[in-house]
Amino acid sequence: MNEIALYVHIPFCIKKCFYCDFNSFRFDISLFHRYRSALMKEIELYSNKNYIIESIYIGGGTPSIFPAEDIEEIINALSSSGEVKDDIEFTIEVNPGTIDREKLERYRALGINRVSIGVQTLRREELTTLGRIHTSEEALCSIQLAKDAGFTNINVDLIYGIPGQTLESWKDTLKRVLDLDITHISIYGLMYEPGTPLYKSLIRGEVSPIPEDTEVEMFNITQDILRDYSFFWYELSNYAREDYECRHNITYWEGKDYLGIGSSSHSLIENTRYSNTPNIEAYIEILSKNKTPRVWIEKLTPLERARELIMLGLRMKRGVSLSNIFNRTGVDVKEIFAKNIEKLISLGLVNYDGDRLTLTEYGRLLGNEVFVEFC
Incomplete structure (x- = not known):
């Protein structure tokens, strides 16, 4: 039986951040319930296949904006869809301001053993620039809540290169997060993605990128600080303490098979790529007819596969x-x-x-x- 990583996409947020170009939509409980029903049908389509699930990652969007009961229904469907490894890594993405201890404890009871928290920055003015909905206090509280709920594998996402960010403000954010004794950190340089509100602000001259030499200095000081806190880099944007690398994401970088569930999700199965429709209404409609939502299929040639394996592997x-x-x-x-x-x-x-x-x-x-x- 083939081992796979399983990704489930929940494309809903309270508010879309100014820099985000991911497939996500404003919170709508009615639409979500229709979407959840479609998710169940897609999971059923792939159930009883010759797969062993070695990791599950519920991402978005912001999965944590919905009650734990809704997430439980999805998890129950996943658990009955195929064989699951005993030592599975099971991650859910959460955002500050959308979780409390009760919800996190419920996640733990459901078998989720890793939480990824979207902090991005702890400076108020930088949060405003990014269009984040939470405060720095809520961000720090979310990390502590996860620890109090029993999570020992905690990732935090941070962004550097934010307009107005200084070397000192970046060091302050990084150290304050690391002081909470997390086990994994993902650090990304800010990208101005075409079509996003932040990109439009850049074009209008309302924001300015930080100087390139400052961004390089931020990158370099990040390596020093992380080493001081016993973190090592194992992928271009990812750092972990020993034995806490993200197994799910390593599946991608090693070019192994993974299955994506949900609108706009991607899969790689036996050298063939699949993509689901990004249109959420189309996704729901297609699955109401018990058809696959895959709208793009590409069988990779040996040379295409080799190129991909080099580029993915070099990230590590x-x-x-x-x-x-x-x-x-x-x-x-x-x-x-x-x-x-x-x-x-x-x-x-x-x-x-x-x-x-x-x-x-x-x-x-x-x-x-x-x-x-x-x-």
């Missing part, structure tokens, strides 16, 4: 073994990309021992310039 600290890619795809990437690898070595962006390719510290800052060599 341990990098990627080119002989392993050959064993999985039959493609000799050492030969095909020999000149590209030589170029990246000369630029100081990668290390190469004849088989394993890894990013240098400099390469971590310029990851996209590395990845494009394998497109």
